[in-house]
Amino acid sequence: MDTATHMLRTGRRGALFEFNMAFQDLRNSVGRLGLAWSLAWHDVVSRYRGSILGPFWITLSMGLMVVGIGVVYSTLFGITLGKFLPLVALGIVFFGTISGIITEGCDTFVSAASMLSQTSLPMFTFVWRTVLRNLIYLAHHMLIVVAVLVFYGYWRDTNLAGALIGLVFLVANAAWISMLVAIASARFRDIPQVVTSVMQFTIFVTPVFWPAGRLQGAKHVVLDFNPFFHMLEAVRAPLMGVPIAPHTYSLLAMMAVVGWSLVFGVFALIRRRIVHYL
């Protein structure tokens, strides 16, 4: 169903036309961001209907993980809890958001099959739905972030503006990966398994549970070429009042531009096929 009063759908008319149509899809989805929000909100509410804590259940389990890992690993690494716990807390919360946006991306189009096959809703709407849903979860987890930063006194040095800019970079990058994964999962049903494994692997090679400095020589391949490390660091460092490596921003900006160009190109070329994959 659509409130649009004019609709024109045509066969392929060359790559330029396909890009134009993809752009129109994007524009329509931005005009109906409210719908994406409603769907995302509904997802959150329906997933936790009948539970008392709701999404705070994930917050609670994250909190437990933070305390557990914080206490054990701080002893293992010989770092004081005051230095280590905030690092782990912010790491788990924001890596959770990155990983949530990406892994739930697998379901973006698949779960919207019935809507996509009988309405002219823009496909981007469902990408935003996945992203917004995870941002709603993040808003709940901010409880952990605030608690830790206040408890250990980091809030005095927190660079809130820097953290917000970092969050924009984080979302901009996670969103294109999410969309790429969404398209791929629609066509090949093995992709969700691959994505889950990759994200599981990533959490261990990214300094989520361990301080980046512990890796011999900070200029390590695992850090420099790990996009997730930069996405995480862009938000975590400013929150903890730590200066951020300048190349983190340029790298993230470059990654977002290249990534979105790639995804948009793929989307433009196979957009009309996606509904048939489902």
Add this chain to the structure above:
Amino acid sequence: MKPALKKAALAAGPLKPPAPPLGKAPPVSIACRDLSLRFPVYGVDAKSLKKRLAAVTVGGRLGSHAGVTDVTALSHVTFELNAGDRLGLIGHNGSGKTTLLRALSGAYEPDDGEVEVQGRIAALLDLSLGIDPSASGFDNIRLRGRIAGLSTREIEKRLEEIAAFTGLGPFLAMPVKTYSAGMQARLAFAAATAVEADVLLMDEWIAVGDAEFQQLAHTRLLNLVERAGILVLASHDHDLLRLYCNKVMRLEGGVASPVTDIRKLDELLAA
């Protein structure tokens, strides 16, 4: 359609022509020009089946290229509809009726040719669209309304009317999964038909609920059809098509007959 209902519908007389468009209302129209639609079917090797299927009257035509099997669901369909046209679609199962409706709704992109629709489209193809069994009746009405393109404010304005129409009363506050099938159908119907549309697409005339509700639903649907400029209704019930449509088109293996007057339905069927 139940005989009793049909009698009631007949008593109500044929559909009135739609009201003339108000003021500057944009013209309502549908145009399909040389529309072709092929479904790629992935991961199925239909080569061995192809020869056998070719002789069957059901379904589209199968072809294949580069390992992907193609089903030609529509080929070179051309027609035009304007305000006041109520088109009935007839044809075997798999002749392309639903595919055509989905192409008109904008969900399926044509492979060749084009579809142009002026006016707000409402596709009542699947009533259960967007229904979440664990959410309450009210929440489902809201969600469905949002999907249909209504704003939150518009929905709140209509909520009372929709709720009253379902006749579910206090049950609307309960999760839909606690409803009986009939109650679910009432809710879905009420929510799906709470739209203002210029172009109404329907896959079979919708009849839901018990006898009493069917009457109400029927009246509501008729009102919706009367307000809409164009109706496209796919159905196997020829009497029903005679009642509600003034034009008819036959699809066979994705190939469409010319749009003809409903009074020539018998000739079309004989052809």
